[in-house]
């Protein structure tokens with residue numbers, strides 16, 4: 001577990017991160033979100049001590065990592081920096097191998113690790129290992145940045161707006177790939193973004209900071225959307241937070257209409273598996289212009305959801321939150 005305790009950063013009389021306390025469990029993604037200048041990069045850099053906190057402590061498991069050797073510490077923390085920051089005159093393989101080479105791994109081990117990581121992030125090693133950064137697309141550079149951060153298998157991964165400068169389609173793919181990867185690797189991840197949709201999709205919990213690096217709320221995506229702790233959070237997550245909440249609200253199978261004579265689900269267009277969200281259901285309804293969507297378990301319909309029922313479910317989930 002990574003834990004920040006009353007961490008602050010001051011430059012002269014200006015406090016840019018204020019008394020920040022939160023923790024991130026093993027296998028958990030903390031999405032850190034704030035407006036520009038809100039202290040996100042400063043917070044990440046304090047975690048790996050590229051910037052020293054003015055006060056407060058940071059613990060990894062039970063160790064106070066604000067003491068001890070920062071160079072040693074950084075080997076345990078993969079860092080994907082804002083704007084990727086690949087070394088332009090090094091190949092993809094050399095970039096990915098940065099930390100293993102620093103650690104003095106032998107050449108065969110480094111090469112094996114590089115290929116393994118490129119495969120992990122979906123880049124064919126044979127095709128990509130010898131390329132230079134300017135021979136890659138933005139999304140590919142981003143993936144090399146992630147591979148480089150993972151090279152020495154650090155327990156902590158710090159990612160600073162890694163998908164910030166990428167078009168929406170590539171970004172969607174990278175987000176899906178990141179979720180798959182995290183499912184396998186189970187790192188402690190602090191993921192900086194200024195995009196609430198990205199935070200909702202990727203974060204197990206979301207830390208919302210306002211100017212001055214002041215923590216306004218640290219909670220699950222559903223609660224940040226459904227129960228914003230302050231007017232700042234409500235404003236930040238947007239007037240369409242009810243809609244956004246669709247994507248984090250699972251369909252309540254117990255509350256579905258019975259499937260009736262929807263026997264042969266293979267002939268139905270509009271269907272979602274058990275465990276899908278209200279957003280998935282709505283997407284199916286719109287895509288197929290259907291009067292209902294079947295919720296299926298294997299090849300069996302367990303119930304159907306109509307637009308009215310979908311609306312009622314969303315309202316109920318908001319009311320449960322005391323909205």
Ligand SMILES: Nc1ncnc2c1ncn2[C@@H]1O[C@H](COP(=O)(O)OP(=O)(O)OP(=O)(O)O)[C@@H](O)[C@H]1O
Pocket residue numbers: 011016034035036037038039040041042043082194
């Ligand atoms: N060396 C420094 N001296 C003084 N102020 C600084 C210094 N470095 C950063 N700041 C200020 O600290 C604040 C937080 O900066 P930070 O880079 O953490 O913001 P951010 O949330 O990452 O913003 P962005 O979304 O634009 O990347 C900013 O107002 C910035 O001007």
Ligand SMILES: [Mg+2]
Pocket residue numbers: 040041042082160
């Ligand atoms: Mg930043």
